[in-house]
Amino acid sequence: MPNMSATFSSVVKTQVVVEPPPQRAEDISAEAGFKQVLNACLGSQEASRPEMRKTPARAAKAFREMTCGCGQDPIEVVGQAIFEVEGARDLVAVRDIPFHSLCEHHLLPFSGTAHIAYLPNGKVLGLSKFARLLTVFARRPQIQERLTQQVAESIEQLLGCRAVAVSLEAHHSCMSHRGANVPASTRTLAIRGPEKDDPHVREQLMIGASRGPSFGTARL
Numbered sequence: 001m002p003n004m005s006a007t008f009s010s011v012v013k014t015q016v017v018v019e020p021p022p023q024r025a026e027d028i029s030a031e032a033g034f035k036q037v038l039n040a041c042l043g044s045q046e047a048s049r050p051e052m053r054k055t056p057a058r059a060a061k062a063f064r065e066m067t068c069g070c071g072q073d074p075i076e077v078v079g080q081a082i083f084e085v086e087g088a089r090d091l092v093a094v095r096d097i098p099f100h101s102l103c104e105h106h107l108l109p110f111s112g113t114a115h116i117a118y119l120p121n122g123k124v125l126g127l128s129k130f131a132r133l134l135t136v137f138a139r140r141p142q143i144q145e146r147l148t149q150q151v152a153e154s155i156e157q158l159l160g161c162r163a164v165a166v167s168l169e170a171h172h173s174c175m176s177h178r179g180a181n182v183p184a185s186t187r188t189l190a191i192r193g194p195e196k197d198d199p200h201v202r203e204q205l206m207i208g209a210s211r212g213p214s215f216g217t218a219r220l
């Protein structure tokens with residue numbers, strides 16, 4: 001029977017104390033920037049309350065998280081998950097994908113749901129990669145129209161598909177929480193691919209990329 005207390009104490013003795021990594025220069029300047037904004041907007045008395053001491057650093061970290069798609073490469077995100085499937089030409093639709101983005105005008109969040117439908121041409125994409133592609137483009141300062149287009153165009157380029165439709169429905173907090181103070185929702189649609197103007201193709205894409213309950217009944 002091993003001596004447990006000896007084993008335990010030797011484990012404790014060999015534990016290495018991990019120092020937190022040094023703050024990066026860009027984090028320091030982002031924190032300083034948020035501090036300035038808070039001082040200017042709230043006044044120094046409110047901004048320097050002890051409860052808000054860490055707020056500039058937290059805000060900088062949150063902002064970095066919300067823009068982590070900047071510089072990310074969609075090709076890397078997809079990796080090896082493009083699969084050759086002989087005869088694959090029929091509709092594939094991935095619906096109800098939630099997303100969060102950041103309005104490039106006000107730096108306020110907009111969030112919603114995406115539906116993606118495409119007609120492959122012998123190559124299909126791993127299903128999770130649609131959500132990953134959407135996130136790469138959403139986690140940047142955006143407007144909804146460009147986000148919709150970028151997702152559609154990246155799918156077309158990656159797969160060489162017959163046609164693809166991306167539909168987004170979102171609420172913009174810059175519109176609902178300030179300014180107009182109107183909680184409207186905005187729907188955008190982008191259709192791409194060599195067969196996008198074929199009426200039958202278009203009809204199928206519309207069914208796949210719409211919010212409706214099921215194939216055959218939904219319409220945009």
Ligand SMILES: Nc1nc2c(ncn2[C@@H]2O[C@H](COP(=O)(O)OP(=O)(O)OP(=O)(O)O)[C@@H](O)[C@H]2O)c(=O)[nH]1
Nearest residue numbers: 103104105106142143144145172174175178179180
């Ligand atoms: N088309 C489009 N417009 C957006 C999007 N996000 C925000 N906006 C709009 O961008 C516009 C910016 O208008 P500005 O007049 O420059 O800014 P503002 O004075 O803050 O405008 P208000 O929001 O009306 O108070 C607003 O109408 C926003 O609603 C988006 O994704 N797409």
Ligand SMILES: [Zn+2]
Nearest residue numbers: 103105106174
């Ligand atoms: Zn905005």
